[in-house]
Amino acid sequence: MQGTAEGRTPQEIAETIHRHCSVSLLRAHRLARGLTLKSAAAELRNLGAGHGEKAPKPDPIQLGYWETGRNHPRPLTVELLCSFYASTPEEIGLTCTATMQALTLPGTPDIRTCPSAGGSFGLRLDAARREVDRTLASATVSPAQLDLLDERILWARQLYLYSPPAPMLETLLSLLADVEDLAGDRQPAAVQVRLSELTAVLSTLTADSLMKLGDLTRSQAWYGTARAAADDSGNVELRARVRAQAAMLPFYYGPLEVAVALTREARMMTRGRPSATTAFAAAAEARALARLGDAREAQDALHNAADLFERSGSGADTDDAFSFPERRFLLYRSGALTALGNTNQARRVQARARDLYPAKTGIDPALLQLETAICSALDQCPADACDLAGSAILTTLPAHRTPILRARAREVIRVLPPPTRSSRPARELREILALPPGAR
Known part of the structure; x- marks a missing residue:
């Protein structure tokens, strides 16, 4: 690095990067030392290992959030970062939460709101940018x-x-x-x-x-x-996570035996080490076993999943599609308990899970309501079951009202007592499921 060759300190190099590259001071310190998010997180974990069990254990995702101001590290973590970079909080830009939360990277498009250039001109723009990147x-x-590519994917x-x-x-x-x-x-x-x-x-x-x-x-x-x-x-953790996630396809559409095989393979890959992936795999395995009717193994898998989730601290600091926060653990637990026919316990879990979901979310709350509808069907309350299922479909935003929701709603009709499957509430639910996408 030119700065090092000139005899400049990492602090001086970081300040130069911060001024000229429009990145946060925290990121500039990492770049000044030639570290990637992954390698810096690993070294931070090693440094924190000597400070007891309460020491922070950051991962690359968390470090990226801190560097871009999406999250602010806890005081213990700030101390660890200061020790790692041999700097004061002011020198790494961690003295003001509001400032950190307001940081953005100039020139990095917000993929939530940035409109795409259409037609051939848009393709030319994309091709030109990639050529410049190369x-x-x-x-x-x-x-x-x-790192910038990693940020966009995060x-x-x-x-x-x-x-x-x-x-x-x-x-x-x-x-x-x-x-x-x-x-x-x-x-x-x-x-x-x-x-x-x-x-x-x-x-x-x-x-x-x-x-x-x-x-x-x-x-x-x-x-x-x-x-x-x-x-x-x-990456063993990623290999296991992809397999556990792939089990969702056979879980919803069959064969269920493939879902069990994939989740078990994922769990074996991690060798039972507590992590978000291992807890996810065990919970998904329990849910699939329950739908297969293997009550004993499903209960064992549920206990294992609860133990792994508690020991892993899953989803404590991050919340994205690859995290496993408590609300998702409860969603999987609900699925297993519902399939096992433990309707009272399932309802309590469903209520707890719904309370944990933010106002802006995907289809999980609707899936929970459909499981509540299945519980009502199992409890011989067909009218309540059909009303709950129909409401779950109709109150879901049209863009989220996808075939996977309809498939789960049909499960409500399937578990109704046979004499009630042609009743008026069941017919009305079928009519709702037959509505074209976007219809109310």
Whole structure:
């Protein structure tokens, strides 16, 4: 690095990067030392290991959030960062929460609101920008360039929580094009690994979007691509996560045995180490086993999932499509208990889960209400069951009213007592399910 060769300190180099590259001071300190988000997070965890169990254990996602002001680190974490960078809080820009929350990266488009240029001109703009990126990277990908791409994908992972699947696919395909454009050139091994990881993440979200839209063949193909990319990266946690996520397709559309096999494979890959991925895999396995009617194994898997979730501290600091916060754990627990016929316990879990969902979210609250409807059907209350299911469909925003919701609503009719499946409430629910997309 030129600054180092000139005898400048990391602090001086960081200040120069901050002034001239329009990045936060915290990010500038990392870049001044030539560290990626991943390597810096690993070194921070190693540094914190000597400070007891309460020491912060940041991951690359959290570090990226802190650097861009999306989250503000806790006081203990600020101390750790100051020690790591041999700086004061002021020197790394962590003295004012409001300032950190207001930080943005000039020149980085907000993919939630930035309109796309249409037609051939838009394609020319995209091609020109990628060519400039390649030139700036001098035949490779610089750490700063990779971090910026990583930030955009992290942003998409947050956006995914509440965005309808159809427009989300446009965002995901654009990001995939950027990743693959860089991966097409020969890169150093560490860079190629990171690009494979990003490809796996984006492919998984693409597959999940297609599943929600009912395009099952393409969804299955994209899950295959995601698994291949994750395997290519060698990242065990990501390999396991992709498999656990891929189990959602056979869980909703069959065969259920494949869902169990995928979740077990994911759990075995992590060797039972407490993490968000292991807790997710165990909860998904319990839900699939319950729907298969294997009550004993489902109960064992539920206990295992609860233990793993508690020990992992899942979703404590991040909330995106690859986190596993309590509300999602409860959603999976609800699915297992509902399938097992434990309706009273399932209702309590559903109520707790609904209270944890933010106002702006996706289809999970509707899925919870449909499970409450299934509980009513199992409790021999067909009118309540059909009313709840119909309300879940009609109160969901039209863009989110996808085939996966309708498939779960049909499950309500399937579990109704046979004499009531042709009753007026059941007929009205069928009429709601037959409405064209967007109809009220």
